[in-house]
Amino acid sequence: MISLRYIPLILKQLYRRPARSGLTLLGVATAMFLYYAVQAMHEGVQAATEANAEDTTLVVYRENRYCPFTSRLPEDYGRRIANLPGVESVIPMQIVVNNCRASLDVVTFRGVPPEDFQSGMMKDLSITEGSLSDWKRRGDGALVGNRLAERRGLKIGDRINLGGITVTVAAIITSPHPQDQNVAYTHLEFIQRSAGNADGVVTQFNVKIQDPGELDAVAASIDDLFREAQQPTTTWSEKAFTARAASDLVEIVGFARLVGWGALVAVFALVANAIILSVQERVKEHAVLQTLGFHNGLLAKLIVAEGVFVSLAGGVLGLAASAAVLSLGTYSFSVEGLSVNLEAGAVTVVAGLLTSCVIGVLAGLFPAWQASRQEIAACFRAV
């Protein structure tokens, strides 16, 4: 590392060309902004789709249907599923999405029977504002996920029209699951009526099972039960269901990450160019430093440190801006009624800072090497 007493020298060198250093810094900031945003998408998809051994939720869907608009199952399947061995609870659910476009602000309604919901799904949820009993009492009440509430600025008692359906915010919920953070839970009957669906028809069933090891076996027995029925089913684990729905998103995110890496390479070139230019115009000055006794290694470190300073400052700026924008916006992607949060963790921030440092070091290496192998006397001669 480099002694602190050289830092003013390094900063003054960078300030010598404020426009060049500033633009370089801005370039790094832009790339890091992009990097963080792309990484946030990637992590959001991972969080929504990564299976874990404790998963006990199955989703029963109409066979060969992949969209909440086309999956229609008779509500009374629920009772038959509940009787199967290994099943703990069943919640029929009607899903309505206010917007079919790919958007960062899609509102998804999930209509559920209030009693079943309380006994089955409340386990992982907690109410931060309002009350569950209010929601149960009000026919048009909605339990709103915290991210959705933040994004839309919703408060208890607000009457809001979301995509043609008017609900009253009865409570705000938090949950570790991205799905719960971005939906509005309403009474099943209410949403069936509002969406113009026939009574007795639902989109899907969410089935809690007793033993996580039985996930596949119970899924198979549900599908067996309705194999000959008019409306056959396909049962997925919740995470597999989300992963399938999000598979397009996975591809897009994969591509976006390539773009992100490309931006980092471009920024490396930008920083390297800036340092090379500034070293070239300081050939004589470096010869002076060497004459004073600065040895080659120290000179090289000073130059590399210039790269690191610009790059790291840009990285801090870009990451901070990106994290601020994403957390203020509480964005989430939505596909087929499923939500993917745009949110990255501390690891991403640290990795971004490290990447900035590495870019700075790599960008400084070549000019540092060039400067340190020059012949001092020859530099004074070549004016």
Added chain:
Amino acid sequence: MAFIECRNLTRTYTRGTNAITPLDDLDLDIEEGMFLSLMGPSGSGKTTLLNLIAGIDRPTSGSLTIDGHNIANSSKSELAAWRSEYIGYIFQLYNLVPVLTAYENVELPLLLHGLTRKERHRKVSAALDLVGIADRHDHYPRQLSGGQEQRVAIARAIVTDPRIIVADEPTGDLDKSSARAILDLMQSINRDLGRTLIMVTHDPHAAEWAQKTLHLEKGRLVEQDVPQSTTAGAT
């Protein structure tokens, strides 16, 4: 043994198939504490000799012994450390770092010496005082006149208290009165601090300030040891 001893000192530059030998088989002794001036026509090898003594260039052959060690055999990094202890270099065009103030320029060589900020402050202030430019310590080089810049450069050269100070045409770019002031300053550094001072100059008047003047021509000494008065105030 003399403080600085050159034996068969030769420096050859090859550029492609051309070989130039600006310093050819030179023998020279310089005693410690001497104020020596080097004169000679352009291209006669003055700067080359100065650079060899200052350890920023290395001889092609021959030996160069300073204070008992032959620096011709030192590695680049050994030379760098050696320079920071032994050499103060004064350039014709000052070569101050433009983004640093006078104070910071003088502080630069001290950064290598592992001193505290306070110790550095004491030494820098003393050096700036000595060259008579303490009131300009926070000025940048572009805010100073040539003579003032050269004073700062001299302060930078003496701040580490080196045994040898070399100056390559230090008054070459200055008007008469500034030049005289700089020469006066250099003479007092030699006299009062006892530092060995080797100055290259074109100007016979400037050379008169030295105790001794050597003449170089085509890489060889043409005339040796013409004693001069040490108090000559002529210009």
